[in-house]
Amino acid sequence: MSQAVVDRLTAELGDRILETSDAFGEHEVRVAVKDWVDVAQFLKDDEELQMDHFIDLTAIDHPERESARFDVTLMARSSANGHRIRMRTHVDDGQEPGTLSRIWEGANWAEREVWDMFGIKFKDHPDLRRILLYEEFVGHPLRKDYPIDKAQPLVPYREVTDIGKLPPFGIEEGQPFARIDWEARLAGGDNQVSPAIGVQQGQRRTLSDSEAAQQIQARIDARLAKEAEEGAAAESADAAEQGSGD
Amino acid sequence: MGELKVIGGGGEVAVTTRLSDLLQWARKWSLFQYPFVTACCGMEFMATAAPRYDIARFGAEAPRFSPRQSDVLWVVGTISQRQGPAVRRIWEQMADPKWVIAFGTCASCGGFYDNYTTIPGVDKVIPVDVYIPGCPPRPEAVLDALMLLQEKIQANDRRPVVVPPRQILHNAPGRTRGESS
Numbered sequence: 001m002s003q004a005v006v007d008r009l010t011a012e013l014g015d016r017i018l019e020t021s022d023a024f025g026e027h028e029v030r031v032a033v034k035d036w037v038d039v040a041q042f043l044k045d046d047e048e049l050q051m052d053h054f055i056d057l058t059a060i061d062h063p064e065r066e067s068a069r070f071d072v073t074l075m076a077r078s079s080a081n082g083h084r085i086r087m088r089t090h091v092d093d094g095q096e097p098g099t100l101s102r103i104w105e106g107a108n109w110a111e112r113e114v115w116d117m118f119g120i121k122f123k124d125h126p127d128l129r130r131i132l133l134y135e136e137f138v139g140h141p142l143r144k145d146y147p148i149d150k151a152q153p154l155v156p157y158r159e160v161t162d163i164g165k166l167p168p169f170g171i172e173e174g175q176p177f178a179r180i181d182w183e184a185r186l187a188g189g190d191n192q193v194s195p196a197i198g199v200q201q202g203q204r205r206t207l208s209d210s211e212a213a214q215q216i217q218a219r220i221d222a223r224l225a226k227e228a229e230e231g232a233a234a235e236s237a238d239a240a241e242q243g244s245g246d
Numbered sequence: 247m248g249e250l251k252v253i254g255g256g257g258e259v260a261v262t263t264r265l266s267d268l269l270q271w272a273r274k275w276s277l278f279q280y281p282f283v284t285a286c287c288g289m290e291f292m293a294t295a296a297p298r299y300d301i302a303r304f305g306a307e308a309p310r311f312s313p314r315q316s317d318v319l320w321v322v323g324t325i326s327q328r329q330g331p332a333v334r335r336i337w338e339q340m341a342d343p344k345w346v347i348a349f350g351t352c353a354s355c356g357g358f359y360d361n362y363t364t365i366p367g368v369d370k371v372i373p374v375d376v377y378i379p380g381c382p383p384r385p386e387a388v389l390d391a392l393m394l395l396q397e398k399i400q401a402n403d404r405r406p407v408v409v410p411p412r413q414i415l416h417n418a419p420g421r422t423r424g425e426s427s
């Protein structure tokens with residue numbers, strides 16, 4: 001990484017660089033979506049910078065943000081100077097940053113992957129099709145509100161007879177922590193198989209602020225409150241019993 | 247080879263059995279395989295096929311990369327949703343009688359992948375005869391599966407089975423090394 005790149009960018013482009021940061025020597029600049037392509041072009045063309053090596057382009061979903069839900073990030077390097085830089089922009093759902101595939105050929109597939117996984121379109125991309133998933137797939141699986149256990153089979157599943165596979169495998173296969181039956185759990189059923197999975201459940205709840213997750217959280221809170229109330233009632237009943245025993 | 251009857255004696259002996267038994271016997275010792283290898287389990291599949299474990303001892307050494315020439319489909323590794331139609335089609339192209347072995351946990355039940363992209367067990371798409379648990383299974387387990395399949399072919403039994411764990415013999419040679427006995 002290199003402070004020199006950040007310095008050069010802020011000196012040359014001024015307030016088009018909205019934010020700079022340095023985490024453990026990893027330097028990053030943030031730009032507006034409208035400046036995305038121009039700044040990238042500058043990185044590549046500038047005599048001093050010569051960022052000719054496209055490393056990666058990816059996205060991050062932040063469903064908890066009020067606006068501009070996605071971060072799109074670019075990692076670039078200069079093979080002449082050894083400098084690296086990360087460039088980030090905040091993108092709203094439906095907003096389209098321009099394609100970088102005319103600047104670095106390698107951005108073509110990376111942008112297709114971001115489209116496939118996050119549903120972010122890139123303006124003027126030459127061939128924006130899904131790259132990993134199939135055309136029949138509905139939705140974008142790395143969005144955090146995509147249901148974690150939702151599959152979209154291309155071949156309808158066969159009925160499979162129970163042949164005595166041991167748990168957690170069997171008719172309902174897969175990792176148990178991803179198959180939590182929330183309704184059953186809230187009704188008092190316990191299908192938890194190990195304490196570690198409880199941690200996983202906690203992670204899953206906080207991962208997403210989607211409406212479904214909020215509803216589930218509300219129901220859990222209600223249940224915990226009810227249990228606490230009942231616990232308190234039982235305690236006071238115990239105390240009363242002891243009191244009458246004296 | 248089913249029930250054998252010996253007729254005659256002295257210099258001239260004939261052995262009779264049922265034609266179906268003879269056929270099944272021939273089938274079980276000449277399993278041409280179609281390896282559908284997609285992931286890490288493939289390494290163990292190669293180990294099984296290589297000389298140390300020598301799958302040729304069971305008449306199953308010949309891989310055929312055309313489904314029309316093969317008898318047993320080895321599904322080795324993780325099968326993604328996108329591969330579902332391909333594996334289904336390969337299975338459909340195989341001529342009867344045909345068998346399917348699900349090699350490893352992923353092929354048997356999806357393993358630790360439970361997400362939008364993995365088929366939770368290839369048996370959701372094609373019928374499986376023998377499941378080999380293990381991530382990946384050791385070559386011994388693979389050979390166990392092959393022998394199990396041979397037994398099932400001889401008995402004309404199409405019920406799916408899981409390869410059972412091997413019994414550990416505590417008094418087997420090598421296990422007691424260093425212990426006074």
Ligand code: SF4
Binds near residue numbers: 288322349350381
């Ligand atoms: S069962 Fe394990 S070794 Fe085999 S393909 Fe799956 S992850 Fe790889």
